[in-house]
Amino acid sequence: MKRTLFSTFLVAGLLFTGACNQQKTEVGEAGMNVAATQAADAANPTVDNPNVATESEAPNPNAPVMTFAEAEHNFGDIQPNSVVKHTFEFTNTGKTPLLIDNAQASCGCTVPNWPKDPVAPGQKGKIEVQFDAHGKTGMQNKQITITANTQPSTTQLTIKGNILPDGASGPVRQ
Structure with a gap:
């Protein structure tokens, strides 16, 4: 009786193990379930955006181009607690x-x-930058990032200046 009961459990265990082995899922790269990966790809298709260049694509020859007269401006010495302005001029080439x-x-x-309005090809535009020196002293270096429909989509401008000490007694803020 014990031998029959043991044999029954042994056969049932082998059948169960064999059934589990048949239900294995196919595994692809990096241990991912291939069926789940394919379902996720189908649910989230890649969108082709003409304003985004990938490494394998050639740049759009018709894209707008921001050509600046200068990409950096140095104010030199700036009086403490003052506000200074500079205008960067560009042309859409x-x-x-x-x-x-x-x-x-x-x-x-x-x-x-x-x-805020489109700048036509050949036309000029201006980016005005205002810097507030209140509460600052010493050398300052600030970047302005412009996002546009150009390739690449960002352009950097820089302003610099040395804010003179205000002569007040006490600790100096940097």
């Missing part, structure tokens, strides 16, 4: 209208203002 999406400074003390 590309073949299609230039659309600036955003201009963002690396610090809240620097505020850029840019054209």
